[in-house]
Amino acid sequence: MNPDILVIGGGLHGLSAALQAARRGASILVLERHFLGRHASGSTAAGVRTLGRDPAELPLSLEAAQTWHKMTDLVGDDCGFKACGxxxxxxxxxxxxxxxxxxxxxxxxxxxxxxxxxxxxxxxxxxxxxxxxxxxxxxxGDGSADPHRAIRAFRDAAKRAGVDIIEQCQVTSLKRIGQSWQVKTSKGDFNAAVIINAAGAWADKIAEMVGEPVRQAIRTxxxxxxxxxxxxxxxxxxxxxxxxxxxxxxxxxxxxxxxxxxxxxxxxxxxxxxxxxxxxxxxxxxxxxxxxxxxxxxxxxxGMEAMTEDHIPVIGFSAKVEGLVHAFGFSGHGFQLVPSVGRVVAELATEGKTNQQLDAFNVKRVSEKGVASC
Ligand SMILES: Cc1cc2nc3c(=O)[nH]c(=O)nc-3n(C[C@H](O)[C@H](O)[C@H](O)COP(=O)(O)OP(=O)(O)OC[C@H]3O[C@@H](n4cnc5c(N)ncnc54)[C@H](O)[C@@H]3O)c2cc1C
Structure with a gap:
């Protein structure tokens, strides 16, 4: 199985990017080390909040807020979202x-x-x-949702869109050979043109595999x-x-x-x-x-997830290697952003570009600064 795009991490961000990339016509494989939603996405409070957001996140957050109100259009289920404010x-x-x-x-x-x-x-x-x-x-218009229902809904929608998912499958090494990635895992080797790093608290380990050390803390x-x-x-x-x-x-x-x-x-x-x-x-x-x-x-x-020093995520291309898109470091408030970040990451992975302004989320800022603290 050698997909166009291989997603590392079966949390909500991996699933959302996979779904939206598949709908753009790409073949997608999601690899999850444990089971879908095992980490942050399955232990979240699932608050759907634009309130008090860092201004850099607001364009993505306000877009996501609109999607939460019509989530059924995206995944065929409302994910238990209630606009309770x-x-x-x-x-x-x-x-x-x-x-x-x-x-x-x-x-x-x-x-x-x-x-x-x-x-x-x-x-x-x-x-x-x-x-x-x-x-x-x-x-x-803010509110909250049901995280487990959201995981099921994104998983089922992704499968309907043709996404392949393998659980209990840990990515152990990544090597860029020409225009392709060679991906070694606990369940064999795969090749893919593009990798999406949605590995949550272990996203730094994935970045390390390609020689792009990232400094992040783990929020618990x-x-x-x-x-x-x-x-x-x-x-x-x-x-x-x-x-x-x-x-x-x-x-x-x-x-x-x-x-x-x-x-x-x-x-x-x-x-x-x-x-x-x-x-x-x-x-x-x-x-x-x-x-x-x-x-x-x-x-x-x-629950565990990656936290950056400025508490906003890394979203965008690797600064080190071609064909790698990062989406991690949501620092305790990434649930609400799942639909819009998935859209942006899918655009980057399938089209190589997006109109979304992503400067604030550039990976270089976490390669250059110190380790984050809670
Ligand atoms: C207690 C708690 C409360 C929260 N409350 C809110 C809230 O109210 N509102 C809000 O917006 N956000 C909230 N958040 C944050 C939100 O839940 C996260 O930002 C979001 O779920 C992150 O999703 P993810 O897909 O990036 O990460 P995850 O769900 O952690 O997924 C990453 C996945 O990658 C897998 N993985 C890692 N390494 C590998 C590998 N080498 N090979 C294969 N797979 C690998 C992991 O097993 C994991 O399943 C909360 C988080 C927690 C922990």
Missing amino acids: QLQVAEDEAALTSITARIDRLAKQGMHHEKLIGADELRDLVPKISPHCVGGAWVP SMMVVTERTGDVVHPVISSFGRKLSFKQTAEGTLLIGGGAQGRLAEDRQSASVDVQALSVAVQAAVRLFPSMVGTRMVRAWA
Whole structure:
């Protein structure tokens, strides 16, 4: 099996690029070391958020936001997306001032997706919020999705488009011979004209194989889910200046995350929960929603993904070798970007170019700077 394009990594970014490249007529093979969605894509909070994004990501994020509202057109399923809104709460006047300044800056750049709200509107949206909160930023069209449903939907759509997928297949070496890549794996050798590096927390290992050392850290973000509880909140909530994201699922469970970091195993292959760090996120949630006190936690986990120093991804061609497209380093907020980044990566891989402005995502910036920190 020697495809036009070989995708390394069966997370959502690999699957999205594979699907959209196949629809452009290329033959595609996705290789996944474990099973599809084993890492970040299967452990994500699946928040669909334009709110508070780095301005460099906003063009891709705003495009993705539109796609999430009609996801069925892309993959034949809505991936459990609910436009319940995302709300960044200001817990004091200083936070509200910072949020106001950000919304003003965005408006000057012609972006009006974030709306400033005061204390009264905040309480209308979230009646159970603690009385100390003074307002926030509100994006009604944001929301959240179901990550496992999204993985299934992207996988099935990719297969329908003719993409071949091999799981339990680890890429072990890459060699460019003429206009082709020779790819050695745990399940044999393949040749392909173009490689897409969507290997998440191990994208640096892939880059290393082609002599393009990339400095990245591994994020080990944690999540905790509670028992089912009464009606607490409808939007996805974050708090300015705190590592917190908080939402209630359709089943009534509460999902708390937001960037509290777990423990990375020494071999860099897995991460486990750090109860002390997780308790900080839980306390932040209880501070916002005092009615949560007494709710039992059911399960906690940690997921792994690459993080860059400036916390925005690497998207684009290798600076070192021909025929390699990178898509990694989503730094804890790549779920929302899956449809638009997949479109751009597919264009690069099939047509060798894109009209999307990608300067901010150039791989050179992570080859040249120091190791990222959380
Ligand atoms: C706890 C947590 C919460 C998050 N919450 C949000 C959120 O609310 N909103 C948001 O937008 N984003 C969120 N994110 C981030 C988002 O989930 C990720 O950015 C996104 O899933 C990354 O997808 P990916 O395909 O790049 O990586 P992954 O899903 O990690 O896929 C990479 C795959 O590559 C495979 N691989 C690696 N090396 C090889 C090899 N040599 N050969 C073959 N396969 C290989 C791995 O096994 C892995 O399956 C969160 C992440 C975590 C961990």
